Structure formats: C-alpha cells, structure tokens
Amino acid sequence: MRVLIQVRPSPDLVAAVADPTVAVTASDVADGLPGVVLDHAFAPVAVPRPVPATPGADPLSLNQPLTFSMRPDEASVVVCGEIADDEISTRVSLLPMTRREVVAVYADPVIESCLTCGDDPAVGDWHDVERLLHVAELADEGLDGGGVALAVVDTGINAAHAERVLGHEITVDEDRSWSPHGVSGKPGEHPIDHGTMCAFDALIAAPKASLLDIPVLLSRRRGGSTLDGLLSDAIAAYAHLRDVLEAQPARSRALVVSNSWGSFSPRWDFPPGSPGNYSDNPAHPFNLIVGSLAEAGADILFAAGNCGRDCRDSRCAFPDRPIVGANSHPKVLSIGGIDTNGERVGYSSQGPGRLTERKPDLCAYTHFAGSQAFGDTEPDSGTSAACPVAAGLVAAVRTRWPSAKLSASQLRTLLRRTADDRSDVGYDHDYGYGVVDAAGVIAALRRRAARAA
Amino acid sequence: MRKVLITVRLPHGANLESARRHLDLAEDEVDTGYGLIPVDPVNDLYAMRVTEAASLRVAGSHPEASGPYADPPIAPMDRIEPYGRPE
Known part of the structure; x- marks a missing residue:
C-alpha cells in the first residue's frame, strides 16, 4: 500500500x-x-x-x-x-x-477517477487480449490447448455462437461434460449466455482446448428462474471432474477448471465460526472437494468477484473481505480483472480473502469487446471474463506440460512468480502478485525444459 | 420439504441406498436426485442432501455424520449491476 x-x-x-x-x-x-x-x-x-x-x-x-x-x-x-x-x-x-x-x-490513495466500471463501454477487443497474451508466441511453442480438458463450470456453452465469433471450430467434449440433475440440453447447445462468454474467453489463449460443459448455474433446484444454482450442485460437478481427471493416464493428466461464479451474500450462509459456514470455513464440503480435486492434479481458477471498492456490483452484500469460500481457497488461483490498458477495473474485488489472506492471486484481462454473448456492443466484463482468460493461458501451458511434469502447485507458483508486479513491494491486495505475463511464462518454461534436458 | 447438506464417512464404495440404511433415513427424507457424492475419496467422506429434521437427527446420533452445512445460491460474476461510481 x-x-x-x-x-x-x-x-x-x-x-x-x-x-x-x-x-x-x-x-x-x-x-x-x-x-x-x-x-x-x-x-x-x-x-x-x-x-x-x-x-x-x-x-x-x-x-x-x-x-x-x-x-x-x-x-x-x-x-x-x-x-x-x-x-x-x-x-x-x-x-x-x-x-x-x-x-x-x-x-496515499489512488485519486484517479477513470477506473473502468460496469457501465463503461469496452476497453479494446479480444484481439488486443490475444496480443497481450502472446498467443502467436504460445502457438509457436506448441502451447495451444490441444488435447487439454478445460471445464467451464457455468451456465452452459453455445458452441455455434462461439465458433461464429471466433471464426474457427471449437471442441466440446460431450462425453466428459456433465449437468446437474434436472438440467436438460446437450453440451455445447445451451442458450447463449454467461457460460458462452466464459468459453469464448478461455479459447483466446487455448483455441484447441477440449471444452467440458458443466452448466451448474442452470440448476433450478431452488425453483427460481434466475441464472444461479446451489453450492451442492458444484460439489456434485467437482466429484464428476475428479472422475474425469482420474480416468486420464497419469503421464498426461491435465484438467483446467474455470469458475466465474461465487456467493454474493452471507444471507444464505451460516455465520463465520459456525461449523456449517461456507464463506470462512475450510471444512465446508465444497472447500474440501476443491482441495481434493486440486490435490489430484487439476488447475482450478476462480473469479475474485465484482465487489471492488471503486464501483462494486449492487448484489455484493458481504460487509468486508468479499473474496469468500472457494474463491479464496489456498489451492486455487483467484483472478482479479484489469482492462486492456493494464489498469485494474474498479469492480474487481480486493483482498484479503477469507480462507487465505493473499487473494486475489493474479489479474487478467476483462471488459473488452469479445464474445458478444450479451449483444454486439456489450463487453465481456466482470472478473467473470478475467478468470477464463487466465484459465486459457493455463490450458495452453498444459498442452506440453501435464501435471506429471509440472504439478498444479508448481504451475501456480510459476504464474505468480512471472506475473507483472504492479507494486514495489511484491504482493498487494489489488493486483495480487501482478498481471499474468505469458511472455514470462514462456521464458520460464524454456528454462525449465533446458534444465530437464 | 427443504433439504440441507450433510457429510458422512462411509465404507469405501458406498451408494445412496447403503448410506440411507446406515443413517436410518426414510426415502422421502433424502434428495435422491442429488444422490451420494464422494467429497474426499481418500478419507471416504461423502455428501448428501436430506431434510432439515433428518440432518439434526443424524448429526445427533451418528458421530460419523456432520452438518447441516450452508448450501448458498451461487451466481455468475457477470455484467455488473452498478451501485454507481463513488461520489
């Protein structure tokens, strides 16, 4: 600070x-x-x-x-x-x-008044994100996501829309996709919505990844009509993803899980300190299964949330420390948002996190013209977009670096270490360890490969 | 009837029916659509959804069970519903 x-x-x-x-x-x-x-x-x-x-x-x-x-x-x-x-x-x-x-x-607070907020127009487009993520250089290294399972835990994917905007075919792995009980619709054929945006944004850095469509937010077990589910749906989804991971050969195991969702309010939670609490409790079953999946070798990324002090989402109801539950889990990467000018968007949640102090971990790009999932002029916004952008970079790395060669923990460390630090003293609660730096990641992987040779 | 989340340690390879019998739960006390979810297979820990009354009964009579746990709604962190910029 x-x-x-x-x-x-x-x-x-x-x-x-x-x-x-x-x-x-x-x-x-x-x-x-x-x-x-x-x-x-x-x-x-x-x-x-x-x-x-x-x-x-x-x-x-x-x-x-x-x-x-x-x-x-x-x-x-x-x-x-x-x-x-x-x-x-x-x-x-x-x-x-x-x-x-x-x-x-x-x-000495930042007094600039031009942070990007929710109602602002797009800052740049997805080709800028491509450039900032050094996608061409990643591809030259063979890091394009080919064969890597990339689970989008969200509202479902509309593959035809994503293909039309991206301009190339994409792969949705029907066999390894999964839906909560009662959710109809085929993988890759869900209505165009938030999940399509997430899939699109993940494919910017990993265009050849195999998407696993996991529409937990389409669950209607609460009987509601809004796009939300229950945390128990996510527990069931993660049990499926662990089966997916364990079915892979140990030598080539790679599963990236992108989660652009969270709990906005303590209203449905038990209070912190209660044995049944979710927000602050590492022993909650969802936090346990997140740890279990990460331990098995998955790379799990969560959006940090849109409760940044400068212009937070009106749904944010936690009075402080809004990065809660699994979004602040020690074994996930919690992703904040920056615009394509490299400035933190005003709604990106700041740390410390509830399960782990040092959250967010990293920032990635958001608020750019991309998937058009919400209309031609609506940007891909929120830390919802930043999370899959970072997940795409992780999936690209996994193309040649499965968890047997680079464990999930090692990859988290590598991403933090190579991040473009935005302060003079290392970690800070606005940007975390810094902005994901694909060029730094490529250089670090080259060094690692040279040492191993 | 409202269902809540509990966890229980069961012998390896348990299924919903064996869990129901083990915990003395009637069929209508269990969310059969949700099933029995392995949370931590290494430690044989499972999750299931049961009625609130059943969760209290089970937690009181079976030390291998715990709960109820919060099962909050989760929502996408998508388009921002602005409060507006700070003045």
Missing part, C-alpha cells in the same frame, strides 16, 4: 527541502525506515505547521483561525513510500514510536 510519511528532520534539512534551488532526495530525509520502500521519484515536500492565529489558543485544534508557519524549526517534510499490505497496521503504529523523526504515516 502506498503511504505518505510525515517526518520532522533537522531544521537545516527542512530549510533545504523548502528551498527550490536545493536538490534533496527522499533518502536524505528518511533513509532506512524499517519496512518502507521509499519512492525515490517523489521529491520531498515541505509542509507548513498550522499555528493558532490567536496567541494562547489551543495549539492542537484545526477548527479555529490559523496561520501556517514554514519556519524550519516548525515545518515538516512529507515523503512517499510503500509498505507491504500485510504489514500495514503494524508498521503504521510502530514507525512513529521507533523513529522519533517520524510524525505520522498516512494513506
């Missing part, structure tokens, strides 16, 4: 900072603050001290007539820096106590 640090160095130094003809660096003023990475590009700024205009008035009150003193023995200096998100509360408390020149540490 970026912070402003107010320090009171020697009067000579304050005078130098206040003098525009003298160059003073952040290190001159506040070097060696523990846990702080100074922003050396930010020149220290002298800040005047507020002084009561009336002699003898309360020196601490700002609600009175004030004058402002730039006298070197009264003014202070502000520098910029960054503190790791998971250390922020400790550092903010300890810094003024351990370093007497530190007066206070303040938040």
